[in-house]
Amino acid sequence: MDIKWSEILVKGDPLILGSQIGIALTMIGALVLITYLKKWRYLWDEWITTVDHKRIGIMYIIVAVLMFFRGGIDGLMMKTQTAAPDMKFLDAQHYDEVFTTHGVIMILFMAMPALIGLMNVIIPLQIGARDVAFPQLNALSFWLTFAGAMLFNISFVVGGSPDAGWTSYFPLAGKEFTPGVGNNYYAIALQIAGAGTLMTGINFVVTILKMRTKGMTLMKMPMFTWTALLTNVLIIFAFPILTVALALMTFDRMFGTHFFTVSGGGNAMLWNNLFWLWGHPEVYIVVLPAFGMFSEIISTFARKTLYGYKSMIISIVGIAILSFVVWVHHFYTMGSGPVVNSVFSITTMLIAVPTGVKIFNWLFTMRKGRIQFTTAMLWSLAFIPTFTIGGVTGVMLAMAAADYQYHNTLFLVAHFHYVLIPGVVYAVFAGFYYWWPKMFGHALNERLGKWNFWLFNIGFNLTFMPMFFLGLKGAVRRSYTFSAESGFGPLFALSAVGSLILAAGFAVLVYNIYWSARYADRNISTDPWDARTLEWHTASPVQFYNFAQLPEVKTLDAFWHMKKKDKDALVLKEDELEEIHMPSNSGLPFIMCVIFGAAGFFMVFEWIPLAAIAAAFIFVGLLVRSFDYDEGYHVKVDDVKKIERAWRGEK
């Protein structure tokens, strides 16, 4: 397929032209600013070549916040278009592109990076380790995610965005019905980002299983670490399925194969099947770390040990196993018949049970606790009833026969937003408010936090609750408009108003980040919440080697135990200090990002010879890594003493 040079830049739409100019100006502006401030060296040494899990985590979080903004604008555009019947704000083609990019960005480039970012920052600290098992691979993971995100994001100005939904069903997603490069972006950008995520999965499973500090048996791990472990297990076994599905899509679109295209005997449903075999574990990949974060936060701010530790673990293991046997519930209506549908109805209803157990455990944790209504806790409290609404509507959808009525209506859309937003987004925000002091040495402002919380929470419910009723009345998803006769008008309008409040809530968060960076008090405790787990037994922000001496753990809630019953464990024994071995920085992960980005771009435009040359450089990069025998460096004891005295002196 020949893509003409003249067609590369998307033309003809003032909004898109504005964006193209805006993006170009911002990029030039950023380059000029960094040069003017003479920060290139700093950026390269401290961030671009870092292999430090804490820095990598922060970079993931920055990407997530930026992507939340982009995905949110997509959402607002959809709400604007559907605010009244027959609106002409977005035509059907653009509306399709907007809901496609909204979905892909929110799940794969917002939720995943935010959670992986928080896991990156916190997990090694929670297990008393100095970094992850494979620090350079960790950096590569981030940079591949970044390459995928950037590639996906330029689609709307260069070549055209994908427009077949975030699920990209065939035959619409195939070459016959969607020629052009839009869906190529989907296949290639997600493939690159997915590779990075798979590497993260391997990294964290090895880290958690093999690098826990002395005394921390599996049954003494914090709950966030447990959920991170199972999440990364799910990543390892689910993402290869996506790799194959996207590869087969690439072959069908670019090399004339017939996996999903009916001519030649292909089967479009095979795509659905493979996509959801990945897609369902994916939603548990995003929700499990969220559950872990809520466990930490609820326990800290109720000032009680988490209730039912063992049943929590059994629940998350159960969720991890069951998540692989429910996938057909996403396409009950495609014709697998009553036997298949019934089996999957049962497994789907079953998977609600362990989550129910967890909800009760959180409630019992709070019972007879002394609750502190910090912003992080408010998010956790709001999560419980709102997520439950999402959960029980999920059980409604689980019944295959009933699903024939709900499928692909706004009822479904409301359901998944009610599990994804309270489940994942509230957790991410709670995690931000909770761990911000540890990451940056200052806290997010609590007053602004409460405005953020209330606006977002009220806005969210106002946006999505009407959609349950719209769906029951017959409003379908992915439809760019509706008629006045349908009677959908008032509820759609209410939902649109809700989305403005929701957006205001997010704006307050962004303002809070800015305000706190400028004005917040830097002279705060390293343990501002009087918390329970090891990550709080460090400086704020954390010293680069994490722990001068690897802590020894005797119980669950190890840090709490040290503070209350074993204060001697908190004291640094300077004469026992040894040199600390640290890995060296590396520019290779970033270079691989550029290579993958270039190869991906060439693939998107089907310039195969160029793509092959760029792909050859990938192998060169791998060989460079293979021949790299750098063993890192050692931090001298005197330097460690200086750093330790500085932060402990504050105590």
Added chain:
Amino acid sequence: MAKHNSSFPTGHVAGFIVSILLTFATVGAVRYTDLPFVTVMWIIGSLAVIQALLQLFMFMHLTEGEGKMQMINIIYAFFCAIVVAAGTIWVMTSGHVHY
């Protein structure tokens, strides 16, 4: 499990010979019997699994290093593999889907 430093690689040679035998047994079941298709598939499928396990233990030293965790990992991988492969085929050949 043989010592990691045995004087003759008996484990490997045994594994190799049995693998060859299993391979020829598979060909035999397919080419030289008159059993129904489904029966043959179960036989050669089982032979394949046996040979795979044999090679995992005899060639790949599955039990060394983090043996226990490695085994759990492989078991879970096989569980997922069966769900993916058998599940897909079941879903795709049921009901109206299958043409």
Added chain:
Amino acid sequence: MAKVDTSLPLEYQTEQNRLNIFGFWIFLGAEIVLFASLFAAHGSLYNAFADGPTPKDLFILKDVMIETLLLLTSSFTCGIAIWYMRRNNLKGLLTWLIITLLLGAGFVFFEVTEFIHYVHEGATMQTSAYFSSFFVLLGTHGLHVSIGIGWAIAVIIQLVKRGLTPTTARKTFIISLYWHFLDVVWIFIFTFVYLARMV
């Protein structure tokens, strides 16, 4: 890194080595699911011949057996190479590793000629959904083998340059795991892709 345990084989002696080997086993778990997905696609398109050639027309048992025996033997010789490594015998290790790669290259050569034969008979990956899935499944496996050969050459260069150290021993052990794994996958290809069609 510290914590050297000299009672273990060389490749397991350092903590970082143990992490790397364990990490690679986990990666193999992911690869199992990757190949399972390709098998799933192939299995569900089992009769999508689109009026084109069928496998029964084209598969030649003799050629498939040659490929199988080449790859199986190469897995065996790879095991022998590691056996020599554990006896600290660099020369034995290199000899048997090179034999392994030659057998592997032989496998790739026969597979390529097999594909060319099919193409001449009118079966390309564009011919039908069945052959799309056949070529992608087999091609993925063959690509893994080819990449493995390149990777092993890189390791051999490092062994020649640096001798047998804990690090080079670990790298060798990991490529051997990869190589064995590819033969394990082939067992299933041999059984379910080829032989299942010859009943």
